[in-house]
Amino acid sequence: MVTEGYDVVLVGGGVMSATLGVLLRRVQPDWSVLALERLDGLGLESSSAWNDAGTGHGGLCEFNYTPLTGDGSIDVTGAIRISEQFQLSRQLWATLVEEGTLGDPAGFIRPVPHFSFARGAAGAEHLRLRHAALRGHPLFEGLELVRDRDAMAELLPLMFAGRPAGEEVALCRSRGGTDVDYGVLTRRLFAALERDGVEVRTGHEVRSLSRDRRSWRLRVRDLAGERD
Ligand SMILES: Cc1cc2nc3c(=O)[nH]c(=O)nc-3n(C[C@H](O)[C@H](O)[C@H](O)COP(=O)(O)OP(=O)(O)OC[C@H]3O[C@@H](n4cnc5c(N)ncnc54)[C@H](O)[C@@H]3O)c2cc1C
Structure with a gap:
């Protein structure tokens, strides 16, 4: 020993x-x-x-950070807190890149849109509430509710191939996501x-x-x- x-x-x-x-x-x-x-x-x-x-838990697309409260409203404090934490991580990495510590950032981080997808009336309502509550916040700028089904199928062709036409679905897109x-x-x-x-x-x-x-x-x- x-x-x-x-x-x-x-x-x-x-x-x-x-x-x-x-x-x-x-x-x-x-x-x-x-x-x-x-x-x-x-x-x-x-x-x-x-x-x-690899989403970095930016809070842009995760439903579990925006739970429904039971009285018809939604709590988005978790998504905002977690998004702030992710921005702090990005600041740390940016500082390390500028100092020459981390090399070319393209090797570990790149922009990629994040999507939230919901099925059924309850899921779609959750997504609509989430979008309405977050879209005014600076960290969620550009959060976009995609309403048109053809537009959804164009964005996510694999997920929409063979999907029943009558099924209620909802889609939310953030162009400001990252893949880490x-x-x-x-x-x-x-x-x-x-x-x-x-x-x-x-x-x-x-x-x-x-x-x-x-x-x-x-x-x-x-x-x-x-x-x-
Ligand atoms: C399926 C899945 C999806 C995820 N998606 C995301 C995402 O989209 N975005 C995001 O930000 N995060 C995501 N996460 C979470 C993220 O991967 C973790 O939070 C993060 O990698 C944890 O880092 P860590 O260093 O704690 O753990 P790890 O990377 O697991 O490192 C722990 C290390 O400790 C070693 N170890 C364990 N016990 C011992 C021991 N007794 N002695 C020596 N070594 C030991 C293990 O071998 C391991 O290498 C996801 C996680 C999972 C599993």
């Missing part, structure tokens, strides 16, 4: 550890930081582009952290975590060497 000490240990090699590491580097550049990931590479789990939808490849972003953030002195170990699994007076003790398994 080998015992080592660090000011901070980031557990997991996803976008959350990468982002926290970058922020910590700014406020405490003198802290020693170790990142541990059990897989053989970084950004391969939820942050991988194959495993998440969090896997690429994660690897670029970790590359920057490594250049900045952070130690990153893949193939290392944290097996236990316990409080040790004012510190923490982690038991880590090197999966390649099968050694604690």
Whole structure:
């Protein structure tokens, strides 16, 4: 067993550890930081582009951020709060791009329209309420309710091929959406952290975590060497 000490240990090699590491580097550049990931590479789990939808949770299209309240109205505070958070993330990435830390942004973010689609009378009403409540907000500028069915079919031909003509549907489009490849972003953030002195170990699994007076003790398994 080998015992080592660090000011901070980031557990997991996803976008959350990468982002926290970058922020910590700014406020405490003198802290020693170790990142541990059990897989053989970084950004391969939820942050991988194959495993998440990449909307950045901008709040533009997700129904669950705008629940119906039961009295016929809609609560959009979640969508606005989450959209603000996403804009803050974009500001962080823009700053890092300007500093030359993240490389060409086209490698991890690009504009793509976001759509909300609803079926049935209740779903369509939910979408109409959502659109009416959000369209006046600056973060949701340009949110567009598409009313004409032919226009919907032109925008989403695969979804409308063979769809019964009598089915009630509703569609909302935001041209201001983005597609984020969090896997690429994660690897670029970790590359920057490594250049900045952070130690990153893949193939290392944290097996236990316990409080040790004012510190923490982690038991880590090197999966390649099968050694604690
Ligand atoms: C189906 C799906 C769709 C999604 N769609 C979107 C979307 O459209 N927009 C959006 O913004 N977000 C979306 N998300 C959420 C987003 O992917 C996650 O919020 C984000 O990737 C979480 O990052 P993370 O670093 O916490 O997790 P991860 O990227 O999963 O990283 C955690 C890492 O920790 C490692 N790990 C776990 N246990 C240990 C251990 N004991 N020791 C060492 N390493 C360990 C794992 O191997 C993993 O690599 C989606 C998620 C899913 C699953």
